[in-house]
Amino acid sequence: MTKLLKIMLVDDQKMANFINKKLIEVTDFAESIIDYTLPGAALSELEKEKPDLIFLDLNMPEINGWSFLDALKEKDNQTRVVIVTSSTSDLDKEKAQNYNQVIDFLIKPLNKNTILDLKNKLRPAC
C-alpha cells in the first residue's frame, strides 16, 4: 500500500486534529498531514499546499464548514472534502449533498475502521 495522499485537517479544536492525525498515521492513510485550527489560514495556503483531501469540521467560529465550502466553490477549487463533524443532525447531512466535492460525511469520533473504510473507498481513484 503506497502513501500517496496529502491530507489537510481543518478543525478549530486542536485536540480533534491531534486525534485524527494519529488515526491517519496509524492507518497509513496519508503520506503527509497538515493541520489548521484557523479555516482562514487553511484557505489562503490551499494553493500552495495543494492537498489531495480536506478533513473539514462544520462547527467553527468566523468561517464555518459551509462558508469554507462556499469559498472553495468561489475559487473554483475542486479538492475533495470529507466532512468530519460532531453534529448528528440530518439537516447537516442533507445540506452536504449540495456540494459535489464532498465525498463523505463522517461523524466524530473517528476510529481506525472509519479511516480504513475511507481509504478503501478512495483506493481506485489513487
Add this chain to the structure above:
Amino acid sequence: MNLSSAKYRITYEAFSKLSGSLSKVESLEELGTVANRHLKYLFNFRMLRIVMLFKNETAVSFTFLKSKEPKIVDGDELLDYEKELFLVKIPLLRALNTTDLPGYALPLYENWNTPKLWGWHTTSGEREICFSLISDDTESFNHSDMEILNLLVDNITSRYFQIYLGQQLTTKNLRLKDAITQIELKNTEIEQINNNQQDIISQRTEELRYKNKKLLELSKLNAHNLREPLTRILGFLEIADLYSDADLRRIIFPKLKEAALELDLVCKQVVNQSEQTASNANLTENGYD
C-alpha cells in the same frame, strides 16, 4: 209618502252619511267620535254598548251615552249580562237594573224613565260581538230600529278590525325592523369576534414559530456544542492503545481531562439555556392568558 217611509228614508240617508264618514277614520278615537256624532240621527237610545271578543279575549268595548263623549276601552271587563249573552247567545229585553251599568253611567240612571235593557249576540268570522242598548219612555227604541242597529254594529266592528289589523301590521313591521337591526348588530358582533379570533390565531402562530425557533436553536446547540467535547474524549480513548503507559499519562490524560472539563461546562450551559427557554415561553404564554 207616509210617515214611516219618510222616517225610513231619512234614517238611511243619515246612515249612508255615517258610513261614508266611518270609511275615512284612521284611529279608534276618531271611530268613536264619528259614530257618536251620527248615532242620534239613527235611533233613540240612552246608552249603546258594543263589546267585541276575538279568540275568546275581550278585544275592545265601545260605550256611547247620549250627549256624552264615547268611551272606548281595550280589553274591558265584561258586564254580567254581557257574560250571559256571550254564553247563551239569546237576545234579551228586560227592565234595567243599576247593576247592569258600568260605573261611569250610574249617575245618569235617575234621569231615565223606566229604562229597559236590550241585548244581542252575533258573530262575524272569528269575532264574537255582543251589543246592548238602554232605552226609556223618552228615548224609546223599538224592533223597527233593529235593521239599522245591525248595520251600524256591523259597520263599526268591521272598521274597528281594519284599524286593529292595520295597527297590528304596523307593530309587527316595527318589531321586524327591530329584529333586523338586532340581527345586523349581532352580525357585526360575530364579525368582530371572528376578526379577534383571527388576530389571536396569528398571534399564537407567531408565538409558536418563535418557540419552535428557540427549540431548534437549543437542539443545534446540543448537537454541536455538547457532542464536540464528548467526541474528543471518545477519540482519545480510540487512540489510547497506541501509546505506552507513560505517554498515556503524560500526553493523553491531561488532554482527556481538559475535554472532560469542557464537556462539563457545556452541559451546564445547555441546562441553563433550556431553563431560560422554558421560562421565557411560560412568560409569553401567561401574557396571553
